[in-house]
Amino acid sequence: MNFSRNPRSYILYILLFGAFGLFVYSMLTSSEPTQVVALNTVAQAVMDGEVREIRVSNNTATIITRRGDRYRATLEPDADITKLLRDFGVTPEQLNRVDIIYEPPSQWGALLSVLGSFLPLLLFAGFLFFMLRQAQGSNNQAMSFGKSRARMFSGDKPTVTFDDVAGADEAKEELKEVVEFLREPEKFVSLGARIPKGVLMVGPPGTGKTLMARAVAGEAGVPFFSISGSEFVEMFVGVGASRVRDLFEQAKRNSPCIIFIDEIDAVGRHRGAGLGGSHDEREQTLNQILVEMDGFDTDTNVIVIAATNRPDILDPALLRPGRFDRRVVLDRPDLRGRRAILDVHVRGKPLAKDVDLDAIAQQTPGFTGADLENLVNEAAILAARRNRRTISMAEFQEAIERVLAGPERKSRIISEHEKRVIAYHEAGHAVVIYHLPNCDPVHKISIVARGMAGGYVLNPPAEDRMFMRKSKFLDEMAAALGGRIAEELVFGDVTTGASNDLEKVTHMARSMVTRYGMSDVLGPLTFGDTEEMVFLGREIAEQRNYSEEVAQMIDEEVRKLVTHAYERARQILIEHRDQLDRLAQRLMEVETMSRAEFEALMRGEEPPAPSAPASKPTASTQTDSDKKAGGDLSLSPLPA
Structure with a gap:
């Protein structure tokens, strides 16, 4: 308890301690x-x-x-x-x-005698006063439910600025304009420009929406209120709307300022979609936000910045101009953006001379800023576990595979037959990829278990792509089926290891037919209503807007595409059976192969010595749970 702020409590505790001392003294003297x-x-x-x-x-x-x-x-x-x-x-x-x-x-005798007689009464009065204070504090706490819980940052000592945010140049330019509005509003008002009311930051998880908001707070130099959307909603009726009113009242007293609402979809979902009627606590909170952002009072210099990764479920009234005037998209960074993000996260970390950040950025397509931060952290942890003073490229390579597929399962014990099946499975993927023109080159092959996979083939794209061609889809489908076909050709039987490959192939084929209009029979049409209802879930909300005859045609087209990919991959492996056998035998020996070793072997040359010693072969049997799990034996990044 802070006694300087509450002197009454200080005096109360002195009296209670004094009464306790008198009680002890009287007990000692009377004993x-x-x-x-x-x-x-x-x-x-x-x-x-x-x-x-x-x-x-x-x-x-x-x-x-x-x-x-x-x-x-x-x-x-x-x-x-x-x-x-x-x-x-x-x-x-x-x-x-x-x-x-x-x-x-004795001078104190009479006083002690009087106090001793009144000691029980004094203790009872102190206890009663303490209970009344506790009840009053509980009452104040109950009355403070309607107060805003937003955290206020003054912006005088920024911890994060725009220099700490990389890979989102367009978003930074949009938000720099908002910061300039707050710093020099006269420059814009003189031209008749109106300060924007709200900025909605949209993007997948991990792309840096909250980090960007913190950078805005550091750059603006104005009060910054930060709150989560879930903090508005409580079990009591009207608490959310009351907190919204209190938040905007605080903001108006400190204007110009910024309000940041993280995960606004917690209160900003589409109204009228609930199952409990219109008098929903969340809807009342949303109504109050709408009124505060664009009500009768329009002269306040308060900018609301909100972040969400679910813009499709937000209420249209929240997204209209006048409330959220701008929508800033923070997408997954491209190659140059990933390179800049890596520069930010390796600051202050000792890197070895062999570290090539350009190569790391090229091997991590689709990684967000959070993924890259985790990647650098994993590499630093690996270097520390290996008692190294610097982080080398080997740690970064291992960290990439850990993020993509999980840690190596070195303790997993498999038999020689299982190991041979995995080697031919991964070799089948790699050989088909090598002979198809639209597949990305193989970067690494391994039959060491990692995560849920018994083995994997890494073939990251050589460049970032925004669009996928039909020929690219067909080649990727054939490559995904290479592992299963290799098992059929060599062993005359198939295993559950290709379950994930079949799932990917089926999903790609159905997407080509129903979403991308790549079917020659059905033509450039999409099938299926993909609108999502808030409470019923995505799968239940999808409705078929086509007849049973069309559904049968869709199934036939999907089967045709998968069968075509299957025959292409089978033909390639039959023609290049010698390459399949050599590659599988090599994997049995070294367990892991790099791109240089793989391409040399495919050209019929003697592959160079492996960069790392192979782990010793294991000799035992795979557990029944592993056999039944049907884990994916290929982790090539195939498009969904």
């Missing part, structure tokens, strides 16, 4: 083993020579015997102990053998 006796008994003891000392204080006489026992006798006010003893027959010679000491009356 002396004294017995009350009459004066005639004292006189008889003096005559018998048993009394050594008599101490007289106020109206009490304390008798101490020669054995050390203590007794107490009560005297009349202003009575003389010597005269009283003589009246009971004690001779002067007998009194001379006793030390009679008159102690001065």
